[in-house]
Amino acid sequence: MNTKRTAVVGATGAVGRAMISILEERAFPVSELRLLASSRSAGTNVDTQWGKVEVEDLATADPAGIEIALFSAGGDRSRQFGPAFAAAGAVVIDNSSAFRMQPEVPLVVVGVNDAAAARHEGIIANPNCTTMDLMMAVAPLHRAAGLRSMIATSYQSVSGSGQKGMDELARQVRKLGADLPALVNGGWQDPGGEVYPRPIAWNVIPFAGSLQSEGYTDEEWKFVNESRKILDIPSLEVEPTCVRVPVMVGHGIAASLWFDRPLSAEEAEALLGAADGVAVWKEKVPTPLDSAGIDDVLVGRIRGTVGTPGGINLWAVGDNLRKGAALNAVQIAELLV
Amino acid sequence: MNTKRTAVVGATGAVGRAMISILEERAFPVSELRLLASSRSAGTNVDTQWGKVEVEDLATADPAGIEIALFSAGGDRSRQFGPAFAAAGAVVIDNSSAFRMQPEVPLVVVGVNDAAAARHEGIIANPNCTTMDLMMAVAPLHRAAGLRSMIATSYQSVSGSGQKGMDELARQVRKLGADLPALVNGGWQDPGGEVYPRPIAWNVIPFAGSLQSEGYTDEEWKFVNESRKILDIPSLEVEPTCVRVPVMVGHGIAASLWFDRPLSAEEAEALLGAADGVAVWKEKVPTPLDSAGIDDVLVGRIRGTVGTPGGINLWAVGDNLRKGAALNAVQIAELLV
Numbered sequence: 245m246n247t248k249r250t251a252v253v254g255a256t257g258a259v260g261r262a263m264i265s266i267l268e269e270r271a272f273p274v275s276e277l278r279l280l281a282s283s284r285s286a287g288t289n290v291d292t293q294w295g296k297v298e299v300e301d302l303a304t305a306d307p308a309g310i311e312i313a314l315f316s317a318g319g320d321r322s323r324q325f326g327p328a329f330a331a332a333g334a335v336v337i338d339n340s341s342a343f344r345m346q347p348e349v350p351l352v353v354v355g356v357n358d359a360a361a362a363r364h365e366g367i368i369a370n371p372n373c374t375t376m377d378l379m380m381a382v383a384p385l386h387r388a389a390g391l392r393s394m395i396a397t398s399y400q401s402v403s404g405s406g407q408k409g410m411d412e413l414a415r416q417v418r419k420l421g422a423d424l425p426a427l428v429n430g431g432w433q434d435p436g437g438e439v440y441p442r443p444i445a446w447n448v449i450p451f452a453g454s455l456q457s458e459g460y461t462d463e464e465w466k467f468v469n470e471s472r473k474i475l476d477i478p479s480l481e482v483e484p485t486c487v488r489v490p491v492m493v494g495h496g497i498a499a500s501l502w503f504d505r506p507l508s509a510e511e512a513e514a515l516l517g518a519a520d521g522v523a524v525w526k527e528k529v530p531t532p533l534d535s536a537g538i539d540d541v542l543v544g545r546i547r548g549t550v551g552t553p554g555g556i557n558l559w560a561v562g563d564n565l566r567k568g569a570a571l572n573a574v575q576i577a578e579l580l581v
Numbered sequence: 582m583n584t585k586r587t588a589v590v591g592a593t594g595a596v597g598r599a600m601i602s603i604l605e606e607r608a609f610p611v612s613e614l615r616l617l618a619s620s621r622s623a624g625t626n627v628d629t630q631w632g633k634v635e636v637e638d639l640a641t642a643d644p645a646g647i648e649i650a651l652f653s654a655g656g657d658r659s660r661q662f663g664p665a666f667a668a669a670g671a672v673v674i675d676n677s678s679a680f681r682m683q684p685e686v687p688l689v690v691v692g693v694n695d696a697a698a699a700r701h702e703g704i705i706a707n708p709n710c711t712t713m714d715l716m717m718a719v720a721p722l723h724r725a726a727g728l729r730s731m732i733a734t735s736y737q738s739v740s741g742s743g744q745k746g747m748d749e750l751a752r753q754v755r756k757l758g759a760d761l762p763a764l765v766n767g768g769w770q771d772p773g774g775e776v777y778p779r780p781i782a783w784n785v786i787p788f789a790g791s792l793q794s795e796g797y798t799d800e801e802w803k804f805v806n807e808s809r810k811i812l813d814i815p816s817l818e819v820e821p822t823c824v825r826v827p828v829m830v831g832h833g834i835a836a837s838l839w840f841d842r843p844l845s846a847e848e849a850e851a852l853l854g855a856a857d858g859v860a861v862w863k864e865k866v867p868t869p870l871d872s873a874g875i876d877d878v879l880v881g882r883i884r885g886t887v888g889t890p891g892g893i894n895l896w897a898v899g900d901n902l903r904k905g906a907a908l909n910a911v912q913i914a915e916l917l918v
Contacts, residue, residue, distance in 0.1 A: 397732075424747060447831075448736045450896040
């Protein structure tokens, strides 16, 4: 098999660590593994299937020789270093939002629009985690009936904000405790936080990301714009609402979907049951905890609409660190081998 | 003022206790307070503004003389005892779902359809908590523009299942702990539970209530049927999704709304800003923790739709034990004084 000199950029973050694990699990044909991160993490050693690897400082590392570079180091670093890596000969698979909407950059959900990857010019973008998980549930229905409009309402876990999101939730839960009188009657003490605008412990925050335009956040615009690009439906109508929930891993989405023709719950279930990378759960409802650590996007609660007829209401949940990020990036790399 | 011999049935539950507090806070003109509950709680004493009151056994108590009976003891007890209380002369204000859809029973959200209360025949129903909180945010917009269709997706706290829901969440959080490796990679141990079909700690469960018809739960049908009755729009199109979240108190709802005419975010904000019982939050996003212990329903994230034009996306959150249950019941009683 054609082996590849492979790099993980942002190797010490939550997604970077998942990328290394998934390269190992899937026996990706790595000929040499390089790990890069900020100067803060440089010099540390990581044990991998390909030996102990010392983390290099991204700012000073030479990208020469790298064939595939999996980037998950934030949009600024992708913008700063991604093009140089591509110019040095690597195919950059970038998990940030930096390049996703650039027309010449393919935005690929493996299993949905694999063919787009071939048209890359050195950079391929990995979609937003929430959008990606939803696309896995929506694409099989779209292929059969032509998606027209979508209301997407999310339940996003704190690992979507990286390790610091998980640390903030754990710390706040410890600090507030299960202090029922205060939680029930008000009077709780603000536990403080740096990642989210409001406490996330024992709470949900109907605001994920940062405010962009028309009152919507960047996370919400990703639902709109990335769905249109991935499914190649420029006129797709999307109403997005992104909400953070006190869950460590697993992004859930409640979606209402209407198509060019009526779709029954039975047909939707059959289509999703036959789709790769999707598991339909009927006996148990699939929850974020169930999705943590697995590759499939879980779909449940498939119902015909009861308001505006002919559509489908459903629930999808996926591991945002795996299919929502690292797994899809590695799957894109597999398309290139 | 016309004082009333008042009873709270289900006085030791989460909502019953809130009813007693709210009668006190609002200085409801109680001439005599009677507290009733199951035989398990009978004989215990409760300190109230009207003296120490011994809890009576509902099964054997004589309803004679009671003028207003606030019921929150579950649907079965409402069906069993409500009509007898009404026959004995009380006006029964019932928090269960037992009588809500009966045509002769008014279903009243105070501030929305107060006039309906006057048409009672001995029983007035208090709406479902999630629906009630949403109606407070929707009714002012409906009055101005005529509501046509609504996608309602909930984030329901565990106190909607009563004290036992709160106990289950607290116990499961303690049992699972903030065990990051297990929560992130799977491998968590099922903490066991009696109230919910799946663990609720560090999780969300896209299934609230029990399965009814067409794949929807009773909680979801309440969104449909109670909204239609309260707003008096028999043809209202509703897509309901009810999800339980690991929050003690406060039910949130993300809603997409379309009307007989286009409504702008500015107009919606002005209408809601002028409505009693509603507070529009702009600087901070309103969360369940913010709603706990207060009377107003908080509304935020008011946005013009970006998919199907002319509608409104918004977020509403209210204390499900107060406006969502006990407060509204007491407000109905106030209409009767």
